[in-house]
């Protein structure tokens with residue numbers, strides 16, 4: 001029998017989630033620190049569980065619930081989000097809590113029925129609906145596309161507690177439950193990676209969700225992944241506000257792969273030129289850095305420079321995979337540049353350019369495509385291009401100070 005504890009986060013409100021210590025790939029996102037699926041138990045006149053955990057951590061969640069209450073007494077299960085990392089334990093949970101009503105959005109009900117094909121008791125809530133559970137009244141606000149169309153938050157005004165599911169999450173497995181126990185640097189890094197990989201395409205919807213959330217009286221944000229925010233609420237809301245507006249820092253990321261070193265030499269020459277102009281540059285070789293880490297650099301960088309040699313009349317498959325990911329996540333307001341090398345044909349550069357044009361990125365400098373191996377004068381020219389892009393970006397910043405940090 002599993003013996004794991006519930007953690008009280010507010011009077012009679014408990015974290016009863018599951019810790020996924022081993023997961024290192026979350027549908028294509030490398031989770032170096034593992035993750036958690038957070039469920040929250042509220043003890044009032046009615047017993048409420050907010051969200052569940054991935055199916056294989058059901059026993060862990062149940063053990064934690066049992067340290068507080070008999071799970072059969074659960075009256076309501078709030079399903080803030082259908083995705084299976086949060087709903088996966090519902091079938092087993094309803095078996096042990098047969099009197100429970102599932103509270104969810106209209107799309108949540110449809111989604112849960114499509115996933116599980118069960119004749120569960122549902123109570124569908126619209127945005128701004130409330131549900132009295134005794135001393136507390138729960139409020140629901142729909143936040144479509146943060147992360148799926150069904151997503152909503154649960155707000156407990158009497159506890160100043162927001163349960164926003166995926167929003168404000170981070171993939172971190174740890175014994176610590178609160179942001180200040182791990183420290184801002186680690187939690188912010190993982191929150192940025194989470195935003196870049198999960199939330200980035202939905203900036204407009206995030207802005208609407210932030211407007212709704214910041215109007216609430218909150219002293220704790222308890223998301224469905226990672227640690228709970230209690231000391232850095234203003235900090236993470238500020239970061240979300242920047243990220244949702246596609247605001248960036250005056251830094252560059254150079255993303256490339258190389259066959260025989262020519263494209264890499266061009267990448268290094270660009271780095272030298274930009275650094276000479278005082279721009280911090282991160283070098284990302286797609287052979288060694290996973291695309292879900294590279295996209296985090298893109299989230300934070302105004303300048304994104306992309307390089308590939310031509311192979312079989314196209315770009316290297318590593319760059320193709322990265323650009324497929326980039327197109328889906330759609331970062332906006334970036335200054336781009338494309339470079340590469342070739343023996344004959346040379347199509348990679350044009351193919352990359354097309355994708356950046358489709359994203360409406362600003363490409364102030366003509367792409368560089370060098371035959372076989374660059375010589376000294378070509379590399380000097382590339383360094384100068386790096387300097388020009390850096391200077392161009394500084395001019396853009398001084399023209400539009402509000403939109404960049």
Ligand code: FEO
Nearest residue numbers: 083085147166224
């Ligand atoms: Fe953590 Fe969209 O699920």
